Amino acid sequence: MNIQTSDIKAAIDALEPYMINTLSGFVAAPSVSGREEPAAEFIEQELTAMGLEPERILLNNDLLKDLPLYACPCDPDNGRYNLLARFVPENPTGRSVLFNGHIDVVPTGPESMWTHPPFSPVVRDGWLYGRGSGDMKAGIVCALAAFKALENLGAQPAGIVGFNAVLNEEDGGNGSLATVHALQNALSKARLTDFDAAIIPEPFAETLLTAQVGVFWMFVELTGKPAHVAYMNKGVNPIEAGIAVMANLKELEAEWNAPENRHPLFKDEPHPINFNLGTIQGGEWNSSVPCTCTLGIRIGFFPDRPVEEAQRIVSERVRTTVARANEALTVSIRFEGQFGPGVVFDLEAPPMKALAQSHAKITGEEPRRIACTATTDARIFRLMSDMPVTCYGPVAKDIHGIDEAVSIESMKRVAGAMAQFIVDWCGVQPRT
Template identity: 45%
Template sequence: MPVDDTFRSDLRAAIEARRDQALQRLHRLVSADTTLGKEQAGQEIMAGIFTEMGLAVETFDVDVDAIRDRSGFSPPVHQDYTNRPNVIARHVPKGRAQGRSLIFNGHIDVVPPGEAELWTTPAFSPSERNGRLYGRGAGDMKSGLVAYCLAYEALRDLGYAPAAPVMFQSVIEEECTGNGALACVARGYRADAAIIPEPFQQTIMTSQLGVMWVTLRILGKPAHVLEASVGVSAITAAYMLFDGLRELEEDWNRPENRHPEFTTNPHPVNFNLGRIEGGDWGSTVACSATMLVRVGFYPGTSLKSVKSAIEANVAATKAKHPGLANIGIEISYRGFQAEGCTIDPNAPFMQVLSAAHRQAVGSEPQRLASTATTDVRFLALYGDTPATCYGPIGGSYHGIDEWVSIDSILSVGEVLALFAAEWCGLEKA
């Protein structure tokens, strides 16, 4: 059926009618602590929502042996995948598929909330203030999971369903490896297009950086503080090595070294010292230290070349500082080993998504070159499925008082429903 003004008006009303239900679902999801290793509670909620939607549901644990030799695999930071399932739901059209197939993908995992006393309200006790819902994962990206469910159910409320297969994926470990999404690819899940409703302010993503997690373990020379000069502090050495890496970061941000997608961003490549620990006694020069560094890099850059650049930089920093001559340095790679990727803005599914945004929002969509990584890379690079991100408006992701705009969840649901109607076609439900 054609998507005309009457259909769009009815769809918007159907979306609005489900506002309370959408908010209730988001409250339930945000209330579930789904930090690394604890994802099951949130996945049980998602399985229940999918069942409420009348969809066939399956769950499976990530099988590391089935993915460790595949492109895109990242060495796990949490070794046990037991009871940390991916959840998949499927819509199958009643008759012979008429349109193009679709995957809606999203991640259930969230990052740790940080210090509890900094939050206005507890991170896992969602609260609504001034049109926003606050809580860890409210934006990144449990609101996106709610939005893609809302899109499907609003179409059903109008008496329609997609005329092509639609798969809903709720995956784990997007925040550290992406192995949840890779496991879906390894099981052969494919579609003609995929959308991940990451909270990118209702922009359409056209590229994303690669990301690598690098662990450096430094062995210094312990000594009593009364003769501290004969020792070498591993903690001090760690900071010196990171300062060296910042020089590499600066070099990659130089205009002449940038990827064409990132020329307008003032500082696209970021190296982050996200975690450091070391030492064993307040009056002892620190014997050892370990730091975890997140390294961003451009699409088209190989993981091998990134590792070579990091290792050469560390060696050069050590050689430049006589005080580092006798320290030991071990470099290892766990967590993100994620290539960057680009998406053709003129691809058919991108054009349909742009049109859906114009119809629902009334303006031309903005394009986003993301300086983060998302699970889009698995679908686009290894899963034979063109993919992008389009999701709600929010803020303070990975920070304090993370939030999402409630109205934007409904708006995204409307855009995704319009996209599905055009991309998949519609049949009578």
């Protein structure tokens, strides 16, 4: 069956209202990590409406906890689930692909800072605004639109096309881990061997990912000695010690970013290694030396360093700084939340080259390649399977910030490239 690139573009153009409506409904289903149910229900309905039969893959941390990529969770399982749907042609003659996207979003920050409420999506000047619009509900909608565009052209994939909507990406990664584990252990109708390639439509501006840093979260709990401020020197202040800890970690961050210490794929990034103090808790009120201080820190590191080594180096720095600040301080460190080594992706693998060519056919330009200074679920596929994987998704702005938005034109280009990829990689047959 012959489908021209111009046909794909026209079919995607016609789907613009569908894409806007679907993404709006998806964004309006709030799904901060740990409480993803509204978005899971929404996408379950969408997949069902497409004639697919989404399977619920339950998050069961007891099943996952001994896997090397398991991240100590911030939230209980609570019956939360991924949704995995497959289109399986009656007579498969082609290759296959899995589109994998996370439905969880990060916290919004104060709603008063948003121009429009974060879960009340609006379209303005070609952008769709709302928490999770860019990161990464738009990418999931692009994959659905690619499939629909081919349907509207009277075609269907000649190989299996899968859609996996996962939770818990932003603060762990156990969502994708649960699906890959289920696929590998016959815990789902689908099997890992169903898929020849995985594409994760994260909002990286139509680039292909060559590598990503490793990331872990740590919580540093400092305990000091409370005292009346009138006799402050009798006390030991753990919050002030926490400030010293962070200052010292920033020196380590600068060391790891130094040109001579860089992984070659990250040499052109302005600041690839980021240590972020994301939360700080402690103290009772202004006139007491506080009892405790807890720092919530995100650490990045290059792919050539094992995650356990990065954790050891950072922990040693923390302990040394605390001991130097005051011997009376006690410190405990726990690792919880995001946890994953850095990885390099093979963009010369045949499906990845096909994806680059699909992008070029739709846009007229070869896609740029980037090394990502954050982590993505691509590590799970890269390290637990032989399946080539990368990220490829639309242009977005202010993800994890205020007034997050995604470009609708970019969504159309990405959906077009995905449809072209299905045509070129999986092949198409007349729709049955």
